[in-house]
Amino acid sequence: MAPGRLNLPLLRVAENRRFLEDENSKPFFWLGDTAWELFHRLDAPAAEHYLKTRAAQGFTVIQAVLLAELEGITTGNAYGRLPLHRNAEGEWDPGMPDLECPYSYWEHVDRLIEMAADNGLYLALLPTWGDKFNRLWGKGPEIFTPANAFGYGNWLGARYRDKSNIVWILGGDRPLHTRNHFEIVGRMAEGLKAGGAPQLMSFHPKGAESSSHHLHHEGWLDFNMIQSGHGEREIRNYERVRHDYELSPPKPTLDAEPCYEDIPIGFQEANGYFDEADVRRAAYYAMLSGAFGHTYGHHSVWPMCEGHYASTDFNEAGVFFIMSWREALERPGAGQMQHLRGLLEPYLGPDFRPEPRIIALNREGSNYMAAARTCDTAFIYCPNGLYVDVALGYIDGTEVAAAWFSPRDGNTLPAGRYPNSGTRRFIAPTSGRGNDWVLIMEGV
Numbered sequence: 001m002a003p004g005r006l007n008l009p010l011l012r013v014a015e016n017r018r019f020l021e022d023e024n025s026k027p028f029f030w031l032g033d034t035a036w037e038l039f040h041r042l043d044a045p046a047a048e049h050y051l052k053t054r055a056a057q058g059f060t061v062i063q064a065v066l067l068a069e070l071e072g073i074t075t076g077n078a079y080g081r082l083p084l085h086r087n088a089e090g091e092w093d094p095g096m097p098d099l100e101c102p103y104s105y106w107e108h109v110d111r112l113i114e115m116a117a118d119n120g121l122y123l124a125l126l127p128t129w130g131d132k133f134n135r136l137w138g139k140g141p142e143i144f145t146p147a148n149a150f151g152y153g154n155w156l157g158a159r160y161r162d163k164s165n166i167v168w169i170l171g172g173d174r175p176l177h178t179r180n181h182f183e184i185v186g187r188m189a190e191g192l193k194a195g196g197a198p199q200l201m202s203f204h205p206k207g208a209e210s211s212s213h214h215l216h217h218e219g220w221l222d223f224n225m226i227q228s229g230h231g232e233r234e235i236r237n238y239e240r241v242r243h244d245y246e247l248s249p250p251k252p253t254l255d256a257e258p259c260y261e262d263i264p265i266g267f268q269e270a271n272g273y274f275d276e277a278d279v280r281r282a283a284y285y286a287m288l289s290g291a292f293g294h295t296y297g298h299h300s301v302w303p304m305c306e307g308h309y310a311s312t313d314f315n316e317a318g319v320f321f322i323m324s325w326r327e328a329l330e331r332p333g334a335g336q337m338q339h340l341r342g343l344l345e346p347y348l349g350p351d352f353r354p355e356p357r358i359i360a361l362n363r364e365g366s367n368y369m370a371a372a373r374t375c376d377t378a379f380i381y382c383p384n385g386l387y388v389d390v391a392l393g394y395i396d397g398t399e400v401a402a403a404w405f406s407p408r409d410g411n412t413l414p415a416g417r418y419p420n421s422g423t424r425r426f427i428a429p430t431s432g433r434g435n436d437w438v439l440i441m442e443g444v
Contacts, residue, residue: 007117007118007164007165008117008120008122008164008165009022009023009024009026009164010022010023010164010198010199011023011028011122011167011199011200012200013200013222013223013251013252014027014252014349014350015350016250016350017249017250017251017252018245018250018252018290018292018350018352018353019252019292019293019348019349019350019352020200020223020252020292020293027345027348027349028060028293029060029293029341029344029345029348030060030061030254030292030293030294030295031058031059031060031061031293031294031295031296031337031338031340031341032059032060032061032062032063032124032254032256032293032294032295032296033054033059033061033062033063033295033296033297033298033301033334034063034257034260034295034296034297034298034301034302035050035054035062035063035064035301035302035304036063036064036065036068036069036126036129036302036303037064037065037068037069037070037072037302037303037304038050038062038064038065038112038304039064039065039066039068039077039105039108039109039112040065040068040070040072040075040077040078041068041070041077041078041303041304042078042304043078043079044108044111044112044115046078046304047112047115048115049326050301050325050329051112051115051116051119051121052119053329054121054329055119055120055121057334057335057337057338058337058338058341058342059121059296059337060120060121060122060293060341061121061122061123061124061167061293061295062116062121062122062123062124063123063124063126063169063204063256063295064123064124064125064126065125065126065128065129065172066083066109066125066126066127066128066156067083067084067094067127067128067129067132068129069129069131069138069172069173070139070303070312071139072129073092073132073141073143074092074139074141076105077105077108078108079103079108081098081103081104081105081108082098082105083097083098083105083106084096084097084098084143085097085098091141091143092141092143093143093148094128094143094144094148094149094151094152095148095151095152095155097155106159113160113163113165113166116165117163117164117165121165122165122166122167123165123166123167124167124168124169124202124256125160125166125167125168125169126169126170126171126172126204127152127153127156127168127170127188127192128144128152128172129172129173129174130171130172130173130174130204130206131172131173131174132144132172133149133174133181133184133185134174134175134176134177134178134181136174136175136177144184144188145180145184146180146183146184146186146187147187149183149184149185149187149188149191150187150188150190150191150194151191152188152191153187153188153189153190153191153192153194153195154191154192154194154195155191155195156168156191156192156195156197157191157192157193157194157195157196157197158195158196159195160197161195161196161197161198163199164199166199167199167200167201167202168189168192168197168199168200168201168202169201169202169203169204169225169256170185170188170189170201170202170203170204171185171203171204171205171211172204173204173205173206173207173227173257174206175205175206175209175214176214176215182214185203185215186218186220189201189218189220190220193220200222200223201220201221201222202221202222202223202224202225202256203215203221203224203225204225204227204256204257205225205226205227206227207227207228207229207230207231207257208227208228208229208231208232209226209227210224210225210226210227210240210243210244210253211224211225211226212224212243212244212247212251212253216244216247216251221251222251222252223251223252223253223254223292224244224251224252224253224254225253225254225256225257226240226241226244226253226254226255226256226257226286227255227256227257228240228255228257228258228259228282229257229258229259230259230260230263230264230265230266230267230274231265231266231267232259232266233265233266233271234365234366235258235259235278235281235282235285236285236368237255237258237282237285237286237289238285238286238288238289238368238370240255241253241254241255241285241286241289241290241291242289242290242354244290245289245290245354252292253290253291253292254286254291254292254293254294254295255282255286255291255294255295256295257295257297258279258282258283258286258294258295258296258297259274259278259279259282260274260279260297260298260299260302261274261275261276261278261279261296261297261298261299261328261331261333261334262274262275262298262299262300262322262323262328262331263299264299264320269318269319269320273299273322275333276331276332276333276336276434277433277434277436278333279296279297279333279336279337280333280336280340280407280408280436281383281436282294283296283337283340283407284340284370284381284383284407284436284438285368285370285381285383287340287344287372288354288370288371288372288379288380288381289354289370289372290353290354290372292348294337294340296333296334296337298325298328298329298331298333298334299321299322299328300321300322300323300324300325300327300328301325301328301329303321303325304325305321305323305324305325305328306324306325307321307323307324308321308322308323309321336407336408336409338410339405339406339407339408339409339410340407342410343379343405343407343410343438343440344379347374347377349374351374351375352372352373352374353372353373353374354370354371354372355371355372355373355378355394356370356371357391357394358371358373358378358380358390358391358394359371359380359388359389359390359391360389360390360391360423361389366383366384367383367384367386368383369381369382369383369388373394373395374395375395375396375443376395376396376397376442376443377395377440377441377442377443378394378395378400378440378441379438379439379440379441380438380439380441381436381437381438382428382436382437382438382439383436384431384432384433384435384436385428385429385430385431385432385435385436385437386427386428386431387425387426387427387428388425388426388428388439389423389424389425390423390424390425390426390439390441391423392418392419392420392421392422392423392424392441393420393421393422395420395441395442395443396443397420397442397443397444398419398420398443398444399417399418399419399420399443399444400417400418400419400420400441400442400443400444401414401416401417401441401442401444402414402415402416402417402418402426402439402440402441403415403439403440404426404428404429404437404438404439404440405437405438405439405440406437406438407436407437407438408434408436412440413429415439417444420443426439
């Protein structure tokens with residue numbers, strides 16, 4: 001195929017191996033959204049609406065799957081096209097992509113990749129969902145072997161090697177249980193490289209796990225991905241981010257699938273639903289514990305759901321999904337992610353690091369606080385407001401100018417100027433669930 005337009009710079013790992021930057025050495029803030037079924041379920045106009053909306057909201061990365069989870073091999077896309085042919089044995093064959101005109105499945109993929117680039121968006125592309133090599137749950141079918149995984153990766157690498165707005169993500173919400181699973185993933189990575197893919201690579205793990213668990217020392221794994229997931233009511237993703245941050249050799253890490261907005265807690269509707277306060281908490285916890293970016297998600301957006309449904313079969317009314325994907329694009333948590341980026345993007349770089357020692361006495365459970373700093377600025381996230389006792393002196397300056405930042409609307413309230421020594425208590429403007437604040441201290 002013809003070379004793509006290189007209107008976005010290629011991404012790479014920064015020298016200190018803590019964050020990503022573009023090829024011009026500019027730190028890259030990963031603000032992702034999970035649109036797993038983008039290529040499979042949306043036609044071009046709907047995809048354009050989705051991409052333009054997320055770009056306007058400040059997102060920088062869209063996470064999507066080429067061989068999608070929801071019967072992405074056996075049911076056609078929005079135009080009725082399938083990604084693969086069957087081989088002589090009647091099996092779906094990743095070595096036989098369906099490229100027949102007019103407007104094949106892969107032409108649609110090509111179009112949406114270009115559309116994302118035109119909107120300034122990178123695509124974190126999963127070559128396949130994990131049930132296609134480990135059908136631990138889901139519908140599969142399992143079609144990959146180490147041999148055809150290499151060939152499929154090689155084909156993708158050659159086809160998209162000139163697309164600068166791609167990051168490759170192997171795996172897909174399934175663990176690596178057997179040697180065969182490891183070989184399939186490893187050979188797919190080798191195939192992508194052999195096909196000429198210059199883009200970064202990572203691995204999307206199962207829930208409550210990180211790619212570091214199985215793959216941290218793999219040479220092809222450029223950065224770690226965590227899926228803190230949807231099963232834990234008490235959000236503690238800072239523990240997994242901190243674990244990855246402390247590994248050697250260092251690799252960048254982020255929570256690439258935290259709790260989705262409006263997903264049933266623990267997948268059970270009777271438990272209620274995660275809301276915007278939960279997704280903000282996951283985001284600020286992760287970023288101030290060492291992540292280089294963060295991924296938001298909405299339960300109706302990842303499958304491009306059209307309304308109230310009881311399951312991903314979408315054949316029965318229910319309250320597992322509680323709105324359409326178009327409605328979900330405007331949910332409050334999605335809009336509030338731009339404030340996370342606006343606050344921290346200017347500080348992302350080699351000097352940005354977690355610094356829990358700034359908190360003189362932390363709390364447990366839902367009142368746990370997270371902190372990070374540069375040489376002259378510190379941030380403390382207080383999930384329920386309340387107050388924080390700060391150990392001063394960790395940033396440069398004889399004094400600190402303090403302010404309270406609201407993750408809900410991005411507004412800042414001044415909180416005074418104090419000597420940069422000793423311990424001082426700062427009381428948040430408001431307290432209670434949903435009244436989260438970030439204390440900012442700048443050395444002067």
